[in-house]
Amino acid sequence: MTASGTPEETGPLLRVSSVTRYYGPIVGCRDVSFDIWPGEVIGIVGESGSGKTTLLSCISARLEPTMGTVEFRSRAGKMTDVYRMSEAERRFLMRTEWGFVHQHPRDGLRMGVSAGGNIGERLMAVGDRNYGAIREAAGDWLHRVEFDVGRIDDMPTTFSGGMQQRLQIARNLVNGPRLVFMDEPTGGLDVSVQARLLDLLRVLVAELRLSVILVTHDLAVARLLADRLMVMRRGEVVEAGLTDQVLDDPQHPYSQLLVSSVLQP
């Protein structure tokens, strides 16, 4: 509130404090705290069942944590607890300032709506009512995610898995969100498509100065995209630090195991 200068540069974009989520007696995630700054990419790695997705749901306002807070910095520079907002504000935030890239594009796309309609949805949701402008933005974004613009009226069902994933990314980025959550964005894609998608993501993240919270079990993906890494096990963060540091010199026995488990072709 007492910030001086550009509000965005005076503090973290998102502050996660002691987020804990129980499913009855079962621990989803416990006492996770971290900050994410504008333009930063944080990777969350760990084996399946380690609480990565629970944590991501908690911080993306999809699953209320049992304890702890998640605060987001508005464009005015004010930190607000996302679970204290009214639902209308939260949903507005989710479709303007945030993006969410699902592992399965089918969860994030409208399969019965053309590529252009999918990209234009967020624009129309915030009140854009000019067909020509919406279509132009959709075409522009299709181009940016390496689509042939001629496919703007095709249904997502006619696209390959990698194309659907790129479409989902375009759909999320069209109205310039500041924070994007990604849940295994390259899971289920073959390696060459994965490499292309990662390359694209890297370019977009750098160009748009996006903050990204990336959940993955693939250390190579984390190495390529993430600035910082958190290693999770049994719902807790066992190690956190710069990506290269964590991957090249893991301190916690579990991180060591994780790093040494990677297959070398």
Added chain:
Amino acid sequence: MTALARRKTPIGYNFAYLDEHTKRMIRRTILKAVAIPGYQAPFASREMPLPFGWGTGGIQVTASVIGPDDILKVIDQGADDTTNAVSIRAFFTKTTGVTTTERTSEATVIQARHRIPETPLKEGQIIVYQVPIPEPLRWLEPREMETRKMHALEEYGIMHVRLYEDIARFGHIATSYDYPVIVNGRYLMRPSPIPKFDNPKMDRNPALQLFGAGREKRIYAVPPYTEVKSLDFEDHPFEIQKWDESCALCGAHDTFLDEIVTDDRGGKMYVCSDTDYCGSRRAAGTGEGE
């Protein structure tokens, strides 16, 4: 009123078929619906002596608002003489003994299926629509919880996605009936399957417009003189259907026309879908045909 009703309905049903408690429940729902224009108020829809989908919602609404002094008109696709209209009219004649009419201007209650009469409605009239599916967002969002939330938070962007798809595919908004509208600048509403030709008639109409969906158990309303705006894009404004022909019977060129096949060699004619309007024009000598 009940004494009069008993006297006039010889077949042993309560006046207008429904029991008084049901009618009161429906009237309460109607009041709610009128208070929040375009909002779908839930009600405990009753079994009627005809299947859901044949107009049970409209009939229940009509039964709840009709009184012994009312004059009833029933139309189906604009016509007074089609099966649905004839049966519903007979039903109310039997259970209420009210006077029926085919003249729009004489009627106090009009139950309509898929049309609004061409003759402008006036203050004091009630038009009751039969609604098959009340939820405008249904085909876009299957979850009822979610659509209610979308209404509550006024999240209607997705409806424009549907119109966008129309333009992308056909070059213009091809939705021609049940065209989505915003009522009183707030609620998104399905105007029931009336042609979009009739949408402008709903806007600031002096009559009370009630919508009943029996199977889906919803009632909604547009009070007199309420703004009803059809959705559109800035560069693709809302337009109503137009015909090159005029009515073959009465010569009207500003009405909604039905295409009627007259033989098996491709012969056809266009006539007004509103039989009362067409008939009265011919009676007044404005017709050209026949």
